[in-house]
Amino acid sequence: xxxxTSYQVYPQIPESLAFLETLxxxxxxxxxxxxxxxxxxxxxxLWSKAKHNPLAFLTYIxxxxxxxxxxxxxxxxxxxxVKSEFQERVITCKDPQKTPFGKExxxxxxxxxxxxxxxxPIFAGGLGVLAGDHLKAASVNDIPLIGLxxxxxxxxxxxxxxxxxxxxxxxxxTNLFHLPMEKVKGNDGQDLIISIPAPNxxxxxxxxxxxxxxxxxxxxDTYISENTNEIKEITNRLYAAEHxxxxxxxxxxxxxxxxxxxxxxxxxxxxxxxxxxxxxVNLERxxxxxxxxxxxxxxxxxxxxxxxxxxxxxxxxxxxxxFSPELLAPYFNVYSELFGLPVExxxxxxxxxxxxxxxxxxxxxxxxxxxxxxxxxxxxxGKVARHMWTHIWPSxxxxxxxxxxxxxxxxxxxxxxxxxxxxxERHLGPQWYLASQLxxxxxxxxxxxxxxxxxxxxxxxxxxxxSVREHMSYQYGRRNASRRVMRAVESVLDQDALTIGFxxxxxxxxxxxxxxxxxxxxxxxxxxKDHPVQFVFAGKAxxxxxxxxxxxxxxxxxxxxxxxRHKIVFLEDYDMHTARLMVQGCDIWLNNPRRPMEACGTxxxxxxxxxxxxxxxxxxxxxxxxxxxxxWRIGNGEEYHDPDYQDAVESQALYNVxxxxxxxxxxxxxxxxxxxxxxxKMRESIKMAMADFCNLRMVRExxxxxxxxxxxxxxxxxxxxxxxxxxxxxxxxxxxxxWQHIHIEPPTCSSRGPFKVNDTFNVTTVVHLGQLTPDEVxxxxxxxxxxxxxxxxxxxxxPMIVAEDRGDGAxxxxxxxxxxxxxxxxxxxxxxxxxxEWLRFQPHLLTWVN
Ligand SMILES: *Cc1c(COP(=O)(O)O)cnc(C)c1O
Numbered sequence: 027x028x029x030x031t032s033y034q035v036y037p038q039i040p041e042s043l044a045f046l047e048t049l050x051x052x053x054x055x056x057x058x059x060x061x062x063x064x065x066x067x068x069x070x071x072l073w074s075k076a077k078h079n080p081l082a083f084l085t086y087i088x089x090x091x092x093x094x095x096x097x098x099x100x101x102x103x104x105x106x107x108v109k110s111e112f113q114e115r116v117i118t119c120k121d122p123q124k125t126p127f128g129k130e131x132x133x134x135x136x137x138x139x140x141x142x143x144x145x146x147p148i149f150a151g152g153l154g155v156l157a158g159d160h161l162k163a164a165s166v167n168d169i170p171l172i173g174l175x176x177x178x179x180x181x182x183x184x185x186x187x188x189x190x191x192x193x194x195x196x197x198x199x200t201n202l203f204h205l206p207m208e209k210v211k212g213n214d215g216q217d218l219i220i221s222i223p224a225p226n227x228x229x230x231x232x233x234x235x236x237x238x239x240x241x242x243x244x245x246x247d248t249y250i251s252e253n254t255n256e257i258k259e260i261t262n263r264l265y266a267a268e269h270x271x272x273x274x275x276x277x278x279x280x281x282x283x284x285x286x287x288x289x290x291x292x293x294x295x296x297x298x299x300x301x302x303x304x305x306x307v308n309l310e311r312x313x314x315x316x317x318x319x320x321x322x323x324x325x326x327x328x329x330x331x332x333x334x335x336x337x338x339x340x341x342x343x344x345x346x347x348x349f350s351p352e353l354l355a356p357y358f359n360v361y362s363e364l365f366g367l368p369v370e371x372x373x374x375x376x377x378x379x380x381x382x383x384x385x386x387x388x389x390x391x392x393x394x395x396x397x398x399x400x401x402x403x404x405x406x407x408g409k410v411a412r413h414m415w416t417h418i419w420p421s422x423x424x425x426x427x428x429x430x431x432x433x434x435x436x437x438x439x440x441x442x443x444x445x446x447x448x449x450x451e452r453h454l455g456p457q458w459y460l461a462s463q464l465x466x467x468x469x470x471x472x473x474x475x476x477x478x479x480x481x482x483x484x485x486x487x488x489x490x491x492x493s494v495r496e497h498m499s500y501q502y503g504r505r506n507a508s509r510r511v512m513r514a515v516e517s518v519l520d521q522d523a524l525t526i527g528f529x530x531x532x533x534x535x536x537x538x539x540x541x542x543x544x545x546x547x548x549x550x551x552x553x554x555k556d557h558p559v560q561f562v563f564a565g566k567a568x569x570x571x572x573x574x575x576x577x578x579x580x581x582x583x584x585x586x587x588x589x590x591r592h593k594i595v596f597l598e599d600y601d602m603h604t605a606r607l608m609v610q611g612c613d614i615w616l617n618n619p620r621r622p623m624e625a626c627g628t629x630x631x632x633x634x635x636x637x638x639x640x641x642x643x644x645x646x647x648x649x650x651x652x653x654x655x656x657x658w659r660i661g662n663g664e665e666y667h668d669p670d671y672q673d674a675v676e677s678q679a680l681y682n683v684x685x686x687x688x689x690x691x692x693x694x695x696x697x698x699x700x701x702x703x704x705x706x707k708m709r710e711s712i713k714m715a716m717a718d719f720c721n722l723r724m725v726r727e728x729x730x731x732x733x734x735x736x737x738x739x740x741x742x743x744x745x746x747x748x749x750x751x752x753x754x755x756x757x758x759x760x761x762x763x764x765w766q767h768i769h770i771e772p773p774t775c776s777s778r779g780p781f782k783v784n785d786t787f788n789v790t791t792v793v794h795l796g797q798l799t800p801d802e803v804x805x806x807x808x809x810x811x812x813x814x815x816x817x818x819x820x821x822x823x824x825p826m827i828v829a830e831d832r833g834d835g836a837x838x839x840x841x842x843x844x845x846x847x848x849x850x851x852x853x854x855x856x857x858x859x860x861x862x863e864w865l866r867f868q869p870h871l872l873t874w875v876n
Contacts, residue, residue: 032203034085034203035085036084036085037084037085037087037088037089037092038089038092039084039092040092040093040095040096041096042096042102043092043095043096043105045105045108045109045112046064046065046080046084046105047084048112049061049064049080049108049109049112050065050080050081050083050084050206051081051206051237052112052116052206052237052238052239053142053143053146053206053236053237053238053239054112054115054116054165054237054238054239055080056078056142056143056440057162057437057439057440058108058111058115058439059439059442059444059447060104060107060108060111061108061111061112062078063104064101064104064105064108065078065080065083067101067104068083068087068091068095068101069086069087069091072086072087077144077145077603078143078144078145078603079145079204080206081203081204081205081206082145082201082204085204115165115166115239115240116165116237116239116240119168119240120168122170125168125170126734126737126738127169127170127295127733127734127737130293130295131170131295131296131737132170132171132172132292132293132294132295132296133164133169133170133171133172133294133295133296133297133298133733133737134171134172134174134283134284134287134292134294134296134297134298134307135157135160135161135164135171135172135173135174135298135300136173136174136175136279136280136283136297136298136299136300136304136307137153137154137157137173137174137175137300137301137303137304138153138154138175138176138264138265138275138276138279138300138301138303138304139153139154139157139175139182139264140154140157140158140161140173140175140243141154141155141156141157141158141159141602142158142161142162142238142243143158143602144601144602144603145204145205146205146236147178147181147182147200147601148175148176148177148178148181148182148245148264149182149264150182150264150265150566151531151566152531152626152627152628152629153300153301153339155602155628156300156403156434156628157173157175157300158238158437159435159436159437159440159721160173160300160721160724160725161173161238161239161241161243162238162239162241162437162440162721163435163437163721163722163724163725164240164241164725165238165239165240165241166239166459166460166722167722167725167726167729168240169241169725169729169733171241171298172241172242172243172244172287172292172294173238173241173242173243173244174243174244174246174279174283174286174287174304175243175244175245175246175279176245176246176247176261176264176275176278176279177234177245177246177247177261178200178261178262178263178264179199179200179202179247179249179261179262180197180198180199180200180262180263181197181200181263181264182263182264182265183195183196183197183263183566183569184196184197184198184599185566185598185599185600186501186504186598186599187501187578187582187596187598188505189505190579190582191578191579191580191581191582191583192575192578192579193566193567193575193578193579195569197263202234205234205236206236206237207234207235207236207245208234208235209232209233209234209235210232210233210234210235210244210286210290212289217232217250218232218233218286218289218290219231219232219250219252220233220246220282220285220286220289222277222278222281222282222285223357223359223360224257224274224277224356224357225356225357227253227254227257229248229253229257229260229274229277229278229282230248230250230252230253230257231246231247231248231250231261231278231282232246232247232250233245233246233247233286234247244283244286246261246278246279246282246283246286247261248260248261248278249261249262257274259271260274260275260278261275261278265568267569267570269349269353270353272347273349273353273354273357276303276304276305276306276347276389277306277357279303279304279306279307280303280304280305280306280307280308280309280310281306281307281309281310281357283304283307283310284307284310284311284314285310288314293318295333295736295737295740295741296333296334296335296732296733296736296737296740297311297333297334297335298334298335298336298337298728298732298733299334299335299336299337299393299397300337300339301337301338301339301340301390302336302338302340302346302347302388302389302390302391302392302393303347303389304393305336305376305389305390305392305393305396306389308330308331308334308392308393308396309358309361309372311330311334312326312327312330312365313326313361313364313365315329315330316364316365317364319748321748321751321752322755323365323366323367324755324758324759325748325751325752325754325755327755328743328751328754328755328758328864329740329743329748329751330396331395331396331397331398331864332398332736332739332740332743332862332864333398333736333737333739333740334396334397334398334399334736335397335399335400335401335728335732335733335736336393336394336396336397336399336400336401337400337401337402337403337432338390338393338394338400338401338402338403338411338429339402339403339625339626340390340625341402341407341410341411341414341622341623341624341625342535342623343414346388346389346390346391347388347389347390348386348387348388348389349386349387349389350384350386350387351370351373351383351384351385351386351387354373354387355369355373358372358373370383373387375387375392375395375396376388376389376391376392376395377391378391378417378418391415391418394415394418394429395418398428398736398863398864398867399731399732399735399736400428400429400430401429401430401431401432401732402429402430402431402625403431403432403433403434403625403626404431404433404434404625404626404646404647404649404650405431405433405649405650406622406645406646406649406650407431407622407625407626407646408429408430408431409424409431410622410625411427411429411431412424412425412427412429413427415427415429418869419867419869419872420869421869421872421873421874422872423818423821425820426821428863428867430731432724432727432728432731433626433647433650433718433719433724434626434628434631434647434719434721434724435628435631435719435720435721435722435723435724435725436628436631436632436635436715436719436720436721437720437721438459438635438715438716438720438721439459441605441606441609441610441632441635441636442610442635442636443482443485443486443610443611443636445482445483445485445486446482446486446610446636446637446712448482449474449478449479449482453470453471453473453474454467454470454471455467459722460722467716468713468716468717471709471712471713471716472709474709476700476702476705477700479637479705479708479709480700480701480705480708483613483636483637483708486610486611486636487521487525487611487612487613488521488611489607489610489611490525490562490607490608490610490611490612491519491520491521491525491611493607494518494519494562494595494597495515495516495517495518495519497597497598497604498515498516498518498595498597499512499515499516501597501598502515514591514592517592518591518592518595519560519562519592519593519595520558520560520592523558523559523560523593524557524558524559524560524613524614524688524689524692524693525559525560525561525562525611525612525613525614526559526560526561526562526612526613526614526615526616526641527561527562527563527608527609527611527612527614527615527616527633527638528541528561528562528563528564528565528615528616528617529562529563529564529565529597529600529604529605529608529629530565530617530627530629531565531566531567531568531574532565532566532567532571532574532575532577532578533567533568533571533574534571534573534574534577535619535620535623535624536618536619536623536624537618537619537620537673538563538565538577538578538581539577539580539581539584540618540673540676540677540680541561541616541618541677541680542580542581542584543673543674543677544677544678544681545584547681548590548681549589549590551681551684551685551689552589552590552593552594553589553593554689556693557689557690557692557693558593559593559684559689560592560593560594560595561593561594561595562595562597562608562612563581563585563594563595563596563597564596564597564598564600564604564608565578565600566599566600578596581596582596605629605632606632609629609632609633609636609638610636610638611638612633612638613638613639613692614638614639614640614641614688615629615630615633615634615638615639615640615641615642616641616642617629617630617640617641617642617643617645617648618642618643618660618676618680619643619645619646620643620645620666620669620672621643621644621645621663621664621665622645622646622665623645624643624645624646625646626646626647627642627645627646627647627648628647630642630646630647630648630651631647631651631715631719634651634656634657634711634712634714634715634719635711635712635715635716635719635720636712637708637709637711637712638708638711639656639657639658639688639704639707639708639711640652640656640657640658640711641657641658641659641660641680641683641684641688642657642658642659642660643659643660643661643676644659644660644661644662644663645663647719649663650718651714651715651718651719653710653714655706655707655710656707656710656711656714657707657711658683658687658688659683660676660679660680660683661675661676661679691703691704691707692704754861754862754865757802757861757865758865758868760797760798760802761798761802761859761865761868761871762870762871763797764796764797764798765798765870765871765873767794767795767796767797767798768793768794768795768796768798768803768857768873769793769794769796769873769876770791770792770793770794770805770855770856770857770873770874770875770876771791771792771793771794771875772791772875773789773790773791773807773853773854773855773875774789774790774791775787775788775789776788776789776790781845782845783845783846783847783848784844784845784846785844785845786842786843786844786845787842787843787845788840788841788842788843789807789826789840789841789842789843789853789855790829790838790839790840791805791826791838791839791840791855791875792832792836792837792838792839793805793836793837793838793839793855793857794835794836795835795836795837796835797835798835800828800837800860801860802859802860802861803857803858803859803860804825804857804858804859804860804866805825805826805839805855805856805857806823806824806825806826806855806856806857806858807823807824807825807826807841807843807853807854807855808821808822808823808853808854808855808856809821809822809824809843809851809852809853809854810822810851810852810853811849811850811851811852812849812850812851812852816852818852818853818854823856824841825841826839826840826841826855827839827840827841828840839855854874854875855874855875856872856873856874856875857872857873858871858872859871
């Protein structure tokens with residue numbers, strides 16, 4: 027084969043349309059309804075053919091069409107409207123001096139995947155969409171954030187099914203020319219190439235830069251000629267199954283990402299690790315801090331965790347990435363030298379127990395130990411995560427494990443149906459999405475006419491059904507289906523029937539087949555003469571997950587039974603486009619995972635904001651969202667030991683809710699009329715999603731609770747040549763050296779009671795601090811309601827004060843207790859470091875009375 031040099035030809039864009047080019051090169055367009063409309067109206071057919079990718083689209087348009095548009099006054103007026111919005115929302119930024127981050131502040135956000143738009147296939151599912159939405163909201167809120175990820179040339183797989191319903195995977199190559207990105211250049215004007223030391227050959231990569239509104243996204247790519255073939259392929263596919271590939275991907279993301287930022291002269295004051303995949307960031311960041319700031323390892327290890335945010339997403343222990351020490355060691359050699367530590371000791375940072383040398387290195391554990399700001403992604407998931415990691419803080423109760431939660435949110439303008447966009451603009455004003463959480467704006471949702479809301483939803487539903495029919499014709503056409511089947515497929519589903527959507531990853535715990543557990547009951551529901559029900563399913567199984575694929579296969583076989591043929595469909599190749607159609611056009615969004623395995627589940631929020639009602643197990647976000655006004659629950663948040671029994675109980679509960687509540691509510695209307703009770707719930711659901719599950723709220727929470735405090739901490743640590751950081755390192759060593767000698771004698775009470783509310787008594791105890799002083803140690807009275815004989819639930823702490831220095835390191839501590847409520851109480855005494863949060867939560871610096 028000859029070596030081919032490729033070149034791309036773009037149309038001549040007339041002067042007056044020049045902005046189209048700018049617009050197509052900033053992903054801002056993909057969440058701006060007016061911008062999408064601008065492209066679409068040029069040629070709806072080609073827009074759809076280009077799969078909503080503006081760069082591909084522009085190459086399809088005839089020069090004549092562009093010339094005509096250049097004279098089209100109505101088009102130009104829309105273009106100018108979008109242009110001025112672009113100016114305001116993208117080009118204009120806040121004066122950095124007036125923000126908490128100042129001129130220098132910057133948050134580096136690392137993620138293995140980013141789901142921004144279907145034309146940029148570098149994501150698999152919820153985690154990626156969340157990360158993409160995070161960038162969008164950071165742009166809207168004008169937060170100085172920069173995203174780092176990998177450029178996968180073959181992305182995540184495209185799904186299709188064979189005749190038998192068995193999932194097949196296809197990895198088409200992404201056309202890089204059609205992505206709005208540019209290579210990052212070095213000072214010499216050449217492509218910036220970064221090199222990571224590795225066992226045989228260094229791993230080199232180039233970087234692509236994309237604009238997501240005001241925020242930049244950097245995507246690292248090892249497919250360059252300088253690399254060996256094996257290394258070139260590292261960034262080929264998202265979630266490679268092969269262990270070594272997976273490891274090298276995470277090395278490129280974490281270590282490479284930090285090296286890249288350094289080479290670009292970007293010095294983030296805060297780092298956010300989205301899931302454990304990116305935890306290697308910490309190693310390289312520590313070494314950069316040591317070299318750039320001329321501090322030792324111990325000091326660097328006081329700086330990095332205090333400015334790191336870690337978000338965990340996985341409630342299942344097996345779901346966390348782990349690597350064997352043998353695989354890791356060669357990559358850690360450099361750090362061993364830089365840090366002056368044996369490799370085994372660095373590996374221990376990610377191992378559960380100190381003694382076991384061969385235990386795998388857990389990425390999440392490493393991240394957890396290196397980040398002061400840790401969070402789960404819903405209230406329930408925060409609780410599950412605290413319980414899962416409680417063994418790392420063995421002396422603390424679950425509720426004291428330092429992992430909080432920030433409930434995920436969705437980027438509303440990316441998923442809201444065009445019909446609702448119009449209603450919102452009319453009733454809430456053109457910038458509704460900026461002020462969506464304001465109370466008065468929420469009240470305006472009540473002003474939307476019932477009839478308008480319902481008709482808007484009906485339009486979305488009919489759009490869904492039209493697309494399903496096209497999609498099904500395509501699917502069956504490819505499988506060479508008979509003419510009879512093809513004809514049937516063209517009229518599948520009913521425009522007016524209650525439509526239930528279910529689309530998620532086909533992991534077994536999500537139970538994509540729960541509804542099929544009792545086929546007779548399902549049949550009675552689906553084929554009810556007056557009140558028919560239909561289902562749209564979609565979703566991929568992980569390529570290695572044979573059980574998940576089996577669930578899809580079964581589903582296809584059920585759906586092909588004569589009685590379900592017209593009523594139950596499965597759409598292949600679920601992606602952001604299908605997701606939008608479904609969360610806009612279904613009536614019910616079904617979710618039936620095994621609690622508590624769904625960490626959050628953002629698709630339900632997307633449905634809710636479109637007035638699609640959730641019918642779900644009380645798991646993930648729905649525990650926070652559910653009320654009777656907003657949708658339905660299956661069960662009552664029970665957890666089970668026997669999965670088969672659980673399925674039996676919960677499937678029956680599901681049929682019951684459908685038959686008794688959902689179906690009657692939907693069909694409760696006069697002929698041609700509107701289901702008033704249903705529309706009332708739609709409205710409540712929309713208000714809930716806008717107010718509580720919009721990701722502008724989420725990003726604001728991350729900013730206020732984590733980014734700003736971490737950035738400010740960086741500023742104080744940095745003062746006077748890192749004086750405080752150095753001091754902390756010394757202090758930390760003192761604690762490690764002397765903590766074990768702290769001894770607390772059993773406390774005594776001034777009275778044994780019983781007490782009445784508002785009585786007070788005092789507690790005293792002798793504490794031997796050894797070499798440490800009362801300034802360094804906080805002795806706390808820890809008290810609360812007793813559960814059982816010696817279980818203190820939700821204990822409170824209150825500092826005790828030194829009443830007397832007994833000499834020789836022994837002190838009498840004392841404090842008063844006010845009896846502020848009746849019940850059976852207990853108390854005990856403990857000691858923690860008298861220092862900042864990071865030191866106070868060090869797992870081994872905690873001593874109880876003994
Ligand atoms: C929102 C979204 C998800 C995440 O949905 P879950 O509720 O977590 O299953 C997955 N894939 C796509 C394409 C999405 O848009």
